[in-house]
Amino acid sequence: MLSSKMLGKSNSTSLGLFVSVSPVMIVAAFFLATTQRAGASEPASFKKYLLLDSRIIDSVANAKLVLGKVKKHPANPLFGEDKPWEPRYDNMYPNVIYDEEEQVYKCWYTPFVTSELDERTPRPQRGEVPWHVSKRMFGLCYALSRDGLKWDKPELGLVDFRGSKRNNILMFQVHGPGIVKDPCEKDPARRYKMFGAVGGLSPHQVWFSPDGLRWSEPLVLDLGGRSDTRNNVLWSSELSRWVGITRFDFAPRSIGRTSSEDFVRWSKVQEVLRPEPDQPHFHDMVAFPYGGLYLGLLGVFDVRADRQWVELTWSPDSIQWQRILPGTPFIPNSRNQGDYDWGCIFAAQPVMRDGEIRIYYAGCNGKFHNWRDGFLCLATLRPDGFAGYAPESVDLPGVVTTKPVAGRLAALHVTVDVDEGGSLVATAIGAEGKELARSQPIANAVTDAPLQWQDSAGLDGLATGAVQLKFLIKKATLYAFSFDGIKR
DSSP states (O other): OOEEOOOOOBBBBOOOOOOSSOOOOOOOSSSSSGGOOOOOOOTTEEEEEETTTTTGEEHHHHEEEEEEOOEEEEOSEESSSSSSSBOOOTTTEEEEEEETTEEEEEEEOOOEEEEEHHHHGGGGGGGOOOOOOSSSEEEEEEEESSSSOOBBBOOOOOOOBBBOOSSOOOEEEEEEEEEEOOOTOOSSSGGGGEEEEESSTTOOOEESSSSSSSOOOOOEEOOOBBBBOOOOOEEEETTTEEEEEEEEEEETTEEEEEEEESSSSSOOOOOEEEEOOTSSSEEEEEEETTTEEEEEEEEEEEEEETTTEEEEEEOOOOOOOSEEETTSSSSSOOOSSTTTTSEEEEEEOOEEEEEEEEEEEEEEETTTSSSOOEEEEEEEETTTTTTTEEETTSSOOEEEEOBBOOOOOOOOOOOEEEEEEEEEEEEOOGGGEEEEBBBOOOOEEEEEEEBSSSOOOOGGGBSSSEEEEEEEEOOOEEEEEEESSOOO
């Protein structure tokens, strides 16, 4: 098992105020009310429970927690290194949002815009030439898409690259930033925020922009930790502050956290997730709020195999993190050496769109420290479907019993996948194990669907914290339940 460490109250870093452009948020116009900025909150009557949250589980019989079914899109890879200023994507670190205001997908990514060895070695000859780190420079690039599948790299005319501004480069020397759009920002010059670095061991920095294209001069931060990886940022409505996820250590690589109320003054980076000795490193992680929790897509780097996969993690507070099924990839790498995502995977914050969760990620066809081509790729997931409980045996139903929960049983909803011949039945259990109500079976896959009870009389009176729910799961996977459903 790998350990997660709890942070104590951290000290804020005192910095002068930044005089220039913009902040941002987004966390992908997507995750329920918890992703919205200041002032927004869930309706008082709404409560969602993800079954992956071990705090709500009282007992389990003949059932196990399983990862959701991630599907790689048949259009993969969506785009690759096809411009003169894209000799090597390396880890790419994509940030993808769906801009509800403009009705378009936006992608920011950080390739090496120059790389001496890659540029002087034609691709057909790379297998004959030993790879090594050469002189190179990061850049921040931008792409657009109407459907999230076909992408355009617009000629923005902003940055001169070898005598021409006909490119999609936004700036040079920025590495692995987290970029968000803040729909609640009152200052139009601060609608977009960026949290990252200029590369290597440079300090963390923040930038602001009115449009996501033209960025202010950076504000340099003194946070400690390390900035030389993916730097992820999100807004926490529960904490009323920004949370930054970055690297803490290098040997072994571990995950750090910082926070800020104003995107200018940040706390010192504190370690929140560290591998056990002699285990694969934790290279990077993107975190995002979902269903009252924080979920993370953890980049696990196997130093010996020189490859990276992505695992699922969760946290109640963005500080204490737990891995779900350690060692089991959430987005599996291809088994076929040379495929577009065989070597390494680096995930972006997901986007909720058209009734599915879209997880964009960078895929690489080679090992981490070797020749490799990089691509933007897409995996999809059903709503709420990150992880759930399924029977261990097909011959017997699985039984999952919750701890006491509060809510109107007459308005209990579930999210479940049901295989042919399967079903889900819920019972409400009162004091001393007395069955208070039993639902009609659900025999097909549903999302946030209301349960129908066999005897609905008096159910409205069962709105109490003393009621446990017992789910009988037959050839099915239960992901979540909620009261009063979800207003998407």
